[in-house]
Amino acid sequence: MNGAQSLLETFVTAGIDVCFTNPGTSEMHFVAALDKQPGMRAVLGLFEGVVTGAADGYARMAGKPACTLLHLGPGLANGLANLHNARRARSPIVNVVGEHATYHRALDAPLNSDIHGFAGPVSAWIRTSESASTVAGDAAAAVQAALTPPGQIATLVLPADTAWNEASGGADALEIPGLTAADPGAVDGAIAALRSGETCALLLGGTAVTDAALRLASRIGRKTGARVIGDTFLARIGRGAGRVDLPRLPYFAEQAEEALAGVRHLILVDTKAPVSFFAYPGQASELTPKGCEVHTLSRPGEDCIPALEALVEAVGAGAVDPQLSEHAPPRLPSGPLTPETIGQAVGALLPEQAILMNEAVTSGFALPGMTAQAAPHDWLELTGGAIGLGLPAAVGAAVACPDRRVLALQADGSAMYTIQSLWTMARENLDVTVVLFANRKYAILQVEFMRVGAENPGPKAMDMLDLSRPDLDFVHLAKGMGVTAVRATDAKSFNDALADSFATPGPYLIETVL
């Protein structure tokens, strides 16, 4: 057994059975080892941003890491933006980055680079295996690091000779630390706030938006009048019929300030005090109202459930039911195709247990409302602001949940960062519907341009915010990568295409020109 084989055996022992890959020469022994390890599925991406974004989507739905296989520093570099997003989502991921043989590194061959340097900003754990005999132990430690709450990115650098030299075997899985208990003093502080009679709000993130946590928060809110609000961007939340419909802190700072206006006690549950996404001249970056006291009920890595249960009991909400959404999807729309009618059709037709990946950006404003009373579904979104996660995450979610339909709601500008994802969808015949919102501009930037106080954009500036000249044709792009694709021109044709996609195995792209 060589080092690469010991690596895969260790991963499979630890429950990691999917690898998203884009290998090169230095990873060939890992690739060869795949055929000796029936427990590991390998999914090829044509670009590393697809690989890492898929690992993020996979982790969010599978609740465990996939591994990635990346080619030296530049291969890792191409995957960093979606690793940044994954870090913000607290998704556990184990990166395997191939490296030159240990004795070859000092020669500074063309592909040599500072891999630890590239990996540092996104990784909670980095290690280079220095011999084949340590690979298995390093792999077990990497898995442990990835699964350490609240979920982390572990990067294992694998010099080629440690993959090809003889190793003694796989390693046992290491113990995964559990969530720790929230500070009892923090619980007491939150209870005192909720009992104060002053306006309270619970701001929820991370593990505080699981079904169980949301039901507890909803009961607290109903009993005490406290506002219950979710972070602006969440890695995953269950929505639709039978779930708590969680209002979110708005993206734009002044709307967020309005949502928090009058709050005297802000109780943070697995999140931090809210800040604006960007700074704007003359506007505050910190969104906590003046004079508001901030209470941290639980931090990332702490178990919020007992803490929320203590609040429920303390405020006497034990007999209060949570407020759950009814099943009342919108009717099918007719008329012209707009973001609203697209949202309406999505809400009307969404299959049970669909996984909705929202990277529709400005075109997606109607989606939350239109799907709140749709069939129960999971909702994923961009957590780190690095656009280009949507299509890769849809790949990963579909690999994690082969029995569920994935619906990627995707803006055109963002789609182009990782458009290669379509090919992997076709190769793996993944049940992904892509609704492509083609407004042919970076619409969010046209908004932000004004908001940051730049003057009216001149022609050169407008050119940087515009995606026409030439128009992108996503039907051609999808067909170029083997994906069925149609263009919808009105609500009726969109309804039909969306229903058709849900009834058709494999990927299916619908371009909507807005």
Place this chain on the structure above:
Amino acid sequence: MNGAQSLLETFVTAGIDVCFTNPGTSEMHFVAALDKQPGMRAVLGLFEGVVTGAADGYARMAGKPACTLLHLGPGLANGLANLHNARRARSPIVNVVGEHATYHRALDAPLNSDIHGFAGPVSAWIRTSESASTVAGDAAAAVQAALTPPGQIATLVLPADTAWNEASGGADALEIPGLTAADPGAVDGAIAALRSGETCALLLGGTAVTDAALRLASRIGRKTGARVIGDTFLARIGRGAGRVDLPRLPYFAEQAEEALAGVRHLILVDTKAPVSFFAYPGQASELTPKGCEVHTLSRPGEDCIPALEALVEAVGAGAVDPQLSEHAPPRLPSGPLTPETIGQAVGALLPEQAILMNEAVTSGFALPGMTAQAAPHDWLELTGGAIGLGLPAAVGAAVACPDRRVLALQADGSAMYTIQSLWTMARENLDVTVVLFANRKYAILQVEFMRVGAENPGPKAMDMLDLSRPDLDFVHLAKGMGVTAVRATDAKSFNDALADSFATPGPYLIETVL
């Protein structure tokens, strides 16, 4: 004048007049400033790897930096692989990376990341502007750093408030250090070697493959019998009729060892002692023959021309002419379409002063021979091994040289890393012909798989090396991004399409299925 305007003014004063961009909110004041600065052209890319690869291609042909405009850490991250290639090409580039406002950074908003961490492995110079008043001076220093021999990557981080706050004006250009003189002792050593009667070889890289340097080296070779060999990968070399036809050190280590067999004195000119691209089990990584003495005539950043002139004089080659290629292009091919007939047609039809960007990988083996006696042209290639440079570099070369045809010879697998380049070619109506070699596999990896001593690939391994299932359709992909595209099916149709592309303004893609 705000900080962003002072930045652009400083750049234009220093002779930088092209910016490749993919901006976001934190860069909107830079974007707004474009309309106040007529001297700066902005070229949008849909993905940051296009932006940085274009800056590399531009620098190679313009001999000066472009600036890039990238959106925070993740935007920079997406451009790192091609910055790695640019670092290996010693291309001068000035990156401008937007950052959160200085007071916003500590709040760790979603897009916050360690930008210096990402930039470190590729940058020779990194600085964050800490106030609007320092932006102009920082910009001038960045240009100076980029142009410092042998050519470097400078990364300037621009917090949003330093762009929008008031600044006093642009800064003057700083003095650019010149090349330094080679060590006279090194020159003496090389002379002694050439006079020794033992077998010598000159290995040339960087500035030692300009026309002037190659002519000197050729004269030395003709006079002394020394082998004259170029590095395996060069940033730019003039080829074709009237130029020295420089043999290259082969990529595969055993072929490189053969090329150097018997050499007792290896004279390095602006390069380092050869090492194999990857390590292979049981094979040496250092390619200098045993017992061979290595003489470093000049190092990167040193002026190789006087050093070579000294050798010419010392060996009495003053009256010897260099060996220059005749103009004897191959005849137009007929018959089936193969890498050979494609190379033959390229050699036959290549326009005068074309810029040929070779990222054809295994499909390109016939190109050097078939173009050696073609019309004079410049040849660019991948220097850092991070595939996905070809199409972006073609964009940059075409922007730098609007009067010359660019011919991108591009493998299919590599093309998919930065396929978004096609859109920028269409938007800017760049005169780029893309010949897409579709062998539908990572053919180099199928070769390397065997070479690294992995056993015969099993089905899972083969799946990682294979690009069929589904086949990529580059005609569809090109049309999806507004680029004229055809598929050639035999030599005749390829000849016709290639000639048509050279006669047609704007971009033109020819897919060749091999």
